[in-house]
Amino acid sequence: MQAADAGEPVSDYEAGNGEADFLVEVDDEVIRAAFESGMNLTEYSSQVEEQLKAARDLTVQDCIEQADKLAELHTGICACDEAFARLEQMLIGFQSELGTISADMKRLQQQSVDINQELQNRQKVRGELSQFVDDMVVPHTMIHAILEREVGDSVFIEQLHELQHKLQFLKAQEFKDAKAVADVQDVIENLKFKAMAKIREWLILKINSFKKPLTNYLMSQGALLKNRFFYEFLLANDRQVAKEIRDEYVDTLSKMYYTYFRTYASRLFKLQLNDAATKDDLLGAEDTVKNAGFFSSKLQVRSRATVFSLGSRDSLLSEELTAPLIVPHTSQQSNERFQFEVLFRSLQYAFVDHLSHEYLFISDFFMVTGQTAVGLFSQIMTRSLNSLLKTCEEHISGNYDAISLFLCICLCSKYSQLMVERGVPFLDGYWETLTRTLWHRLDTVMKLHNDSVRAIDVKKLVPEPDTRPHHIVRRYAEFTCALLVCGQAAGKDVNAKLQKYISRQQAELEQLLVKFTGLFPDEIDKLVCIINNYDLIISIMEERVTCDSKEKSAFWELQQRKISEYVEVMLRPRFGELISFVVECEPLIEQNHT
Numbered sequence: 001m002q003a004a005d006a007g008e009p010v011s012d013y014e015a016g017n018g019e020a021d022f023l024v025e026v027d028d029e030v031i032r033a034a035f036e037s038g039m040n041l042t043e044y045s046s047q048v049e050e051q052l053k054a055a056r057d058l059t060v061q062d063c064i065e066q067a068d069k070l071a072e073l074h075t076g077i078c079a080c081d082e083a084f085a086r087l088e089q090m091l092i093g094f095q096s097e098l099g100t101i102s103a104d105m106k107r108l109q110q111q112s113v114d115i116n117q118e119l120q121n122r123q124k125v126r127g128e129l130s131q132f133v134d135d136m137v138v139p140h141t142m143i144h145a146i147l148e149r150e151v152g153d154s155v156f157i158e159q160l161h162e163l164q165h166k167l168q169f170l171k172a173q174e175f176k177d178a179k180a181v182a183d184v185q186d187v188i189e190n191l192k193f194k195a196m197a198k199i200r201e202w203l204i205l206k207i208n209s210f211k212k213p214l215t216n217y218l219m220s221q222g223a224l225l226k227n228r229f230f231y232e233f234l235l236a237n238d239r240q241v242a243k244e245i246r247d248e249y250v251d252t253l254s255k256m257y258y259t260y261f262r263t264y265a266s267r268l269f270k271l272q273l274n275d276a277a278t279k280d281d282l283l284g285a286e287d288t289v290k291n292a293g294f295f296s297s298k299l300q301v302r303s304r305a306t307v308f309s310l311g312s313r314d315s316l317l318s319e320e321l322t323a324p325l326i327v328p329h330t331s332q333q334s335n336e337r338f339q340f341e342v343l344f345r346s347l348q349y350a351f352v353d354h355l356s357h358e359y360l361f362i363s364d365f366f367m368v369t370g371q372t373a374v375g376l377f378s379q380i381m382t383r384s385l386n387s388l389l390k391t392c393e394e395h396i397s398g399n400y401d402a403i404s405l406f407l408c409i410c411l412c413s414k415y416s417q418l419m420v421e422r423g424v425p426f427l428d429g430y431w432e433t434l435t436r437t438l439w440h441r442l443d444t445v446m447k448l449h450n451d452s453v454r455a456i457d458v459k460k461l462v463p464e465p466d467t468r469p470h471h472i473v474r475r476y477a478e479f480t481c482a483l484l485v486c487g488q489a490a491g492k493d494v495n496a497k498l499q500k501y502i503s504r505q506q507a508e509l510e511q512l513l514v515k516f517t518g519l520f521p522d523e524i525d526k527l528v529c530i531i532n533n534y535d536l537i538i539s540i541m542e543e544r545v546t547c548d549s550k551e552k553s554a555f556w557e558l559q560q561r562k563i564s565e566y567v568e569v570m571l572r573p574r575f576g577e578l579i580s581f582v583v584e585c586e587p588l589i590e591q592n593h594t
Contacts, residue, residue, distance in 0.1 A: 003113045005062040034437045049408075089502045117541045136173075137165070138187050146191050151202040157229065163191055164233055199230045203245050210256050217256065221361050228365050235367075246366060257384040264348055265391045267328035273337045275280075275403035283475055283505075284452030286461075307401060308475040310482035310544075316345050317410050317489040322418075325350050331549050338390050340399055341407040344392070351388060352424075355381060359424045374425045391502055392434060396441050402449065403482045405442040406498070409435055410490035439497060458515045467529040469536035477540040482587075484545045500548070506551060510558075521566065527566040535558035537541065 063070065145159035166188055209220050224231075235244040326338065326346040358380060361374045399405055417433040456472070480502055487498060513533055515528035534555050541552045572579055 001409070015129075050086065072479070074238070097347075100422045128562075136166075137171070137186055137562070138173060138184055143187075143191065146195050146198075152227065153200050157227070160195055160229065160233060163195060164275070165238065167192060175265065196234060196238060196241060199234060200241055200245065203230060203234075204248060207245070207249050207252050212250050214506065218357070220358075222366075224367055225361065228549055230366075232363060232367065246376070246462050253358070253380050254383050257358075257381060258387055260354075261347075261351065262387050264350060265388065268347055269391075269395055271326065271328060271331050271338050272340055275305045276340060277399070277404070279448070281398055281400055282452035283308070283449040284454070284456045284472060302431070303400045308479040308482070309401060310478070310485055313339065313341065313482075314486050314489045315404065316341060316407060316415060318431075318484065320345070321411075321414055322349065325353075325510045339404060340395070340401060341404045341411070344408045345411055347388070347392075348411060348415050352419060353383075355427075356419065356424050377425065378427055381427055385427050389430070389433055393437050396437055399412065399441060400445055400448070402442055402445045403479070403486070405438055405445060406483055406486050407421065409442070410486055412438065413490055442501070450505055450508045453505070453512055454476060456512060456515070458519060465518070467520075467525055467532060469533045472512070473509065473533045473536055474540070476505065477537040479539075480505070480551060481540055481544040484541075484547070484549055484551070488545070488547050502551060506554065523569055524566070527562055527569065530560060531562050531566060534562065 020156045038557065067357070142162055145153075145155050146163065149156035149159075170188055206220055206224055209215055210217050231242060231245060234245060262578050322344075331338075359373070362376050363369060363379070366373075366376065368376055396408075397403070412431050412435045415427070417428070448552060453472070453476075483498060484504060485496065513530050516533075517530055520529060521524045537555050538552065538559060541549065541555070545552060568579060
């Protein structure tokens, strides 16, 4: 201000900055108001100076009056400074001590970690050492159980598991050169040999029980399966002894099954119907006339209805497929007799059932899979299989019932599929061989039927044919329907071989109908005869064959053709010219001629 009053030059920038700084520093509202009102600064400054001087005088006077108190205040402040200084020293000491404590805590923490690690290591060593000792030591209870207990006893089995564990443990420790192994190895080995000897004796005894007649071998197999660990123990410790047990089982069961199936088949086929089809029961043969008995002169006509009709025989392919087996002695006591295919079903189902059970047993008990299981399975069942094939071939070769033979073929297909569903492998083409034998026999029988139809002398038939359907035609229709229904029940399309046989027989029947019509001099009678016979065939097929068949369609077309001929023959006398005109025009119309 003094510089401004003295007239010293001040730049606008400095003046502006000075004023701005002054305004910033001024906080008193009175001064700010005076400054903003435009009051003279010199006067205002003098006024303020006087006010400040008065205030200072008052302050000095007040300090003089309060000198004692100020002295006391000074003394108190000094005392506080000293107290704060001591407190500072104390805090510095605390800080130093805390630093020392922190270092101690870190050291103790590290010691705690080290001690904890040592504890864990000791516990781990203790646990492993304790387990090692437990695995190595042979307790008295084990020795007593292995030496004194019976093989089938639960205590013996439990200790045998423990012994196997110790044997595996010792074997593992031998590779680690553990010195303690030598201390117990002799004891363990002696127990092993003793256990193996007892187990071998027990298994041989159980296997030999299969040789006893009337023994329920399923119970013996159940006992073996319950104690499967015995064989597992032998296999793990002495494969030669395990092989001996397995070979003994294979040899014993092979003989047992062979004897069983040979005896069962022999007794079973004694239950066959006495009135079974013979070489004279052919499609074109007349009903056989025979005496009723030695003391009777009355003649009886043997009916062949059951030879060419199906009836309920196809139930073997559905609900009776897995029906209970026929028990020969029970059936003999009740004087029951059966068709060939019923006996065949019982024999083959017994074979399938025993095969399925045996395959599952050897896979489980001997712990084998794949080709090993199949090879073992074959060793047991091959002898029985060959015996069954031979027995079946002998009885099939004397069977003249074509429906029965085809039912057996369908049964083979069904049982083959059943074995696939059960996961049982085929044995050396058993089903293929049996099916091939049946087809060969069916081919022979079908040829005999066709030859019999071809050899019919229509002039010698009794009674002589008339326009009504002939009984041989009915036989043919029922016979063909039976084969088609059986094929349908088997769940497959008509076999190519079967279709060939049916087609050949159809051709023979058509030739026979031509022979029949040759007996009628009148054209109308010829047509009526053949239409009636076709109608009978179609009616029987529509009644019994639910699926579409080539034969049904073929006979329907033949019938329609003959009906058209019949209509033409009946109408020609009255509408001959019209018919000729239609016959001439139809081809032209088809060719779009006008």
